[in-house]
Amino acid sequence: MWRLPAGVSLLWQSWDEDEVIVFNRASGQTHLLDALSAAVLRRIETAPATTSDLLGYFSESFGIDESLLNDRLQAVCHRFDQLGLAEPDAP
Amino acid sequence: MKVGDLGVEHLAAELAGDGVAIRWGPFVSRIVSRLPELAAPIHLLYADFSIEPPGSICDFHICLRPRFLRQAELLIGGDRVHRPFLRRYALTMLEWGMNSCVYGFSHQFLIIHAAVVEHQGRALLLPGRPGAGKSTLCAALVVAGWRLLSDELALVDPANGGIRPIARPISLKNDAIGIIRDLAPEAVFGPPAVDTHKGTVAHLRPPLASVQRASEPAWPRWIVAPRFERAAPAVLRATSKANAFFKLADSSLNYTVLGEVGFRTMIRLVDACDCYEFVYADLSAATAALVNLAGAADAVEHRVATFA
Numbered sequence: 001m002w003r004l005p006a007g008v009s010l011l012w013q014s015w016d017e018d019e020v021i022v023f024n025r026a027s028g029q030t031h032l033l034d035a036l037s038a039a040v041l042r043r044i045e046t047a048p049a050t051t052s053d054l055l056g057y058f059s060e061s062f063g064i065d066e067s068l069l070n071d072r073l074q075a076v077c078h079r080f081d082q083l084g085l086a087e088p089d090a091p
Numbered sequence: 092m093k094v095g096d097l098g099v100e101h102l103a104a105e106l107a108g109d110g111v112a113i114r115w116g117p118f119v120s121r122i123v124s125r126l127p128e129l130a131a132p133i134h135l136l137y138a139d140f141s142i143e144p145p146g147s148i149c150d151f152h153i154c155l156r157p158r159f160l161r162q163a164e165l166l167i168g169g170d171r172v173h174r175p176f177l178r179r180y181a182l183t184m185l186e187w188g189m190n191s192c193v194y195g196f197s198h199q200f201l202i203i204h205a206a207v208v209e210h211q212g213r214a215l216l217l218p219g220r221p222g223a224g225k226s227t228l229c230a231a232l233v234v235a236g237w238r239l240l241s242d243e244l245a246l247v248d249p250a251n252g253g254i255r256p257i258a259r260p261i262s263l264k265n266d267a268i269g270i271i272r273d274l275a276p277e278a279v280f281g282p283p284a285v286d287t288h289k290g291t292v293a294h295l296r297p298p299l300a301s302v303q304r305a306s307e308p309a310w311p312r313w314i315v316a317p318r319f320e321r322a323a324p325a326v327l328r329a330t331s332k333a334n335a336f337f338k339l340a341d342s343s344l345n346y347t348v349l350g351e352v353g354f355r356t357m358i359r360l361v362d363a364c365d366c367y368e369f370v371y372a373d374l375s376a377a378t379a380a381l382v383n384l385a386g387a388a389d390a391v392e393h394r395v396a397t398f399a
């Protein structure tokens with residue numbers, strides 16, 4: 001289950017859907033996200049989600065092959081983890 | 092009273108004593124100089140700047156004083172902020188010191204490394220790294236009649252998104268000095284400093300009208316990131332606001348210091364502007380392209396007003 005780390009609060013800005021800017025109040029860092037990454041982070045921000053939740057949620061809207069999408073989601077979520085934007089539940 | 096109202100000798104005596112409190116935009120600097128040779132260039136370049144009355148509160152205290160041999164040192168707030176330098180570079184070091192006061196202490200503003208000029212109330216920001224040509228473009232537009240806000244530092248007010256002017260001398264380097272002299276033979280320059288680490292540096296006196304309007308903000312309208320490229324035609328290429336945002340954040344001296352305020356102020360700034368990247372070689376063509384950009388905006392707004 002992926003969720004926002006405790007204390008993380010995000011500010012969003014987008015002038016077009018392919019380039020989304022997000023500011024993390026907790027770290028003071030600003031990030032540029034592509035459309036899929038932004039959508040994933042918004043979804044996690046709304047409510048914690050597993051990778052399969054995300055897969056089901058986005059498989060239609062992004063029109064990407066499911067296995068490719070799964071790989072992308074795994075990569076995006078792990079990148080969010082490195083950036084302090086999301087974290088998995090402790091095993 | 093203006094700096095130019097004092098004679099050079101009187102100014103030299105004041106500088107050598109308690110110093111002279113000079114207002115520049117939102118700031119007042121008390122400048123003390125024990126270098127008599129600095130009085131004439133200050134008198135020349137800051138002639139139109141106001142002197143605050145004795146006892147005024149000053150934002151910055153700047154002192155230049157001699158050291159052994161032909162060296163001098165610069166102190167800000169009593170601290171030596173730079174290694175000693177040759178006295179002949181004192182004017183350049185004073186200008187550097189005034190800029191360092193802004194980016195070191197003035198976090199009430201979002202500070203961006205950019206030249207800023209204004210046309211019809213709308214500000215054009217020219218962000219860029221050293222060598223991008225922002226000061227040269229800035230000077231060319233200023234001698235063409237645009238208002239100077241700064242050749243170096245854009246101060247964005249988080250309270251209202253306006254850009255606060257700090258119209259001080261424009262620092263020009265090497266070939267740019269002669270090019271601007273040719274464009275504006277009546278322009279006033281301070282004495283050139285030769286063999287600095289940037290080559291020859293000379294300061295162009297800011298126009299009286301810009302100094303007189305130093306308390307009047309301008310409203311951001313264009314962000315144009317220039318890049319000098321030998322023999323390239325002048326080409327303005329629209330860029331995404333997200334790209335402009337990160338370029339400006341990268342050029343900012345305190346974006347990360349300001350945290351959420353910096354983010355919100357930067358968003359507001361970029362949101363208000365059309366954003367471009369600009370490659371140029373020929374200064375006349377570059378100036379014409381930027382004048383046309385402003386002219387096109389004038390025409391659109393005139394049409395809107397006519398049909399409203």
